[in-house]
Amino acid sequence: MPFANDLIDSNRERLDEQGVARLQSRFLFEPAAVMALLRSRIVGQDAVLAQVESMLKVVKVDIGERERPLAVNLFMGPTGVGKTEIVRLLAQAIHGRADAMCRIDMHTLAQEHYAAALTGAPPGYVGSKEGTTLFDGEAIAGSFGRPGIVLFDELEKASPEVLRSLLGILEHGRLTLTAGSRTLDFRNSLIFMTSNVGAQQAQRYRERFSRGWRRWLGLAPKGEAALLEQVLHQRFEPEWLNRIDRILVFQRVDERWLDALLEIELDKLGQRLARQGRSLHLEPSARAWLCREHDVRFGARALARRIRTELEPAIADCLLAEPSTTRLLCTCGHDRLQVTPHSW
Numbered sequence: 001m002p003f004a005n006d007l008i009d010s011n012r013e014r015l016d017e018q019g020v021a022r023l024q025s026r027f028l029f030e031p032a033a034v035m036a037l038l039r040s041r042i043v044g045q046d047a048v049l050a051q052v053e054s055m056l057k058v059v060k061v062d063i064g065e066r067e068r069p070l071a072v073n074l075f076m077g078p079t080g081v082g083k084t085e086i087v088r089l090l091a092q093a094i095h096g097r098a099d100a101m102c103r104i105d106m107h108t109l110a111q112e113h114y115a116a117a118l119t120g121a122p123p124g125y126v127g128s129k130e131g132t133t134l135f136d137g138e139a140i141a142g143s144f145g146r147p148g149i150v151l152f153d154e155l156e157k158a159s160p161e162v163l164r165s166l167l168g169i170l171e172h173g174r175l176t177l178t179a180g181s182r183t184l185d186f187r188n189s190l191i192f193m194t195s196n197v198g199a200q201q202a203q204r205y206r207e208r209f210s211r212g213w214r215r216w217l218g219l220a221p222k223g224e225a226a227l228l229e230q231v232l233h234q235r236f237e238p239e240w241l242n243r244i245d246r247i248l249v250f251q252r253v254d255e256r257w258l259d260a261l262l263e264i265e266l267d268k269l270g271q272r273l274a275r276q277g278r279s280l281h282l283e284p285s286a287r288a289w290l291c292r293e294h295d296v297r298f299g300a301r302a303l304a305r306r307i308r309t310e311l312e313p314a315i316a317d318c319l320l321a322e323p324s325t326t327r328l329l330c331t332c333g334h335d336r337l338q339v340t341p342h343s344w
C-alpha cells in the first residue's frame with residue numbers, strides 16, 4: 001500500500017485522467033481523494049464515513065454559514081474504534097501531516113477553574129496580558145485553501161463550566177480571550193469532539209439482543225439510538241448539544257474486521273521496514289496467531305498492541321542476530337512468533 005500522501009496525489013490524478021470535472025473552490029482538498037484514504041485505513045465504520053463524506057462535500061462547495069465553524073461533529077463510541085484516527089487521517093489528507101491539528105485533551109480540564117486554560121486568565125491575573133491559552137491559533141485558523149482542524153478529545157471529562165466557556169466557538173465561530181487581548185477565529189475550522197459516554201450501556205444493551213429469543217426472532221436493537229440520546233442529555237447541557245451538526249455513533253471493531261485490520265497494521269509496519277530497505281512476509285499460522293482471542297473491548301488497539309509486543313520484538317531478535325537481513329519471514333511455532341531471514 002502506498003504512503004498516505006502518494007495515495008491522495010494518485011487519487012487526484014486519477015480523477016483528472018477520468019476527466020471528472022473539478023469544482024472551483026477555495027478549498028484545495030478533493031473529497032473523493034480524502035475519502036479514498038479514509039476508506040483504505042478505517043474498517044467497520046461505513047455509516048460514519050458516509051457522514052464524514054457529506055460533511056467534506058458541503059465544506060468543499062463552500063455554501064455553509066459564514067459566522068460559525070465549517071462543521072461541528074461529535075464522535076461517540078467505545079475505545080479503539082477509530083474516532084481519533086479519522087481526525088488524524090483528515091489532517092494527513094488536508095495538511096499532509098497527521099498531527100496538523102489543535103488537539104485539546106478535555107480530561108486535563110476536569111475542574112471548573114480550568115476554563116482559564118482555554119479562555120485565558122482574567123484581567124489582573126498572571127498571564128492575562130499575554131493571552132495565554134492551550135489553543136493553537138494557527139492550527140485552528142488553517143489557511144485560505146485548507147480548513148483548520150480542532151479536536152476536543154474525551155469531551156465528557158471536561159467540567160460543565162469549561163464546556164460553557166466554549167459555547168461561543170460553536171455558536172459564532174469565535175472565542176475572545178478573557179482579558180480581551182485576542183480573539184481566536186474558528187470560522188475556517190472543522191471541529192471534532194470525541195466521547196465514550198454511553199458506550200458501556202450501549203454494549204450491554206446490544207449483548208442482551210445478541211442472546212436468546214431476541215436473536216432468534218431477528219429483533220434488531222432499535223432502542224440503542226434512544227438510549228444513547230438519553231445518556232447524552234444526562235451528561236451534556238441542551239445548549240451544547242443543540243450546536244452540534246452531526247452526532248456520529250461508532251460501531252465496535254469485532255472479529256469480522258480482524259483480517260482487514262491486520263492488513264492495515266501490517267502495512268504500517270511494512271512501510272517502516274521499507275524505509276530500511278527490508279520486507280516482511282507472514283505465514284498464515286502467524287497471522288492466525290496474531291488475531292487469536294481478539295478482545296473486542298479494546299477495539300483495534302488490542303491487535304496493534306500485539307504487533308508491538310509480539311511481532312516487533314521477534315523482528316528485532318532476527319535483525320540483531322543477522323543485521324544484513326533484508327527479507328524477513330514470520331512463522332508461528334510452540335505458541336510463539338519466530339522471525340527468520342527469508343530465502344526466496
Ligand SMILES: Nc1ncnc2c1ncn2[C@@H]1O[C@H](COP(=O)(O)OP(=O)(O)OP(=O)(O)O)[C@@H](O)[C@H]1O
Nearest residue numbers: 041042043078079080081082083084085086300301
Ligand atoms: N475502525 C478502525 N479501522 C482501522 N484501524 C483502527 C480502527 N479503529 C482504531 N484503529 C486503530 O487503533 C488505534 C486507536 O484508535 P483511535 O485512536 O481512533 O481510538 P479511539 O476510537 O479514539 O478511542 P479512545 O477513546 O480510546 O482514544 C488507531 O491508531 C488505529 O491504528
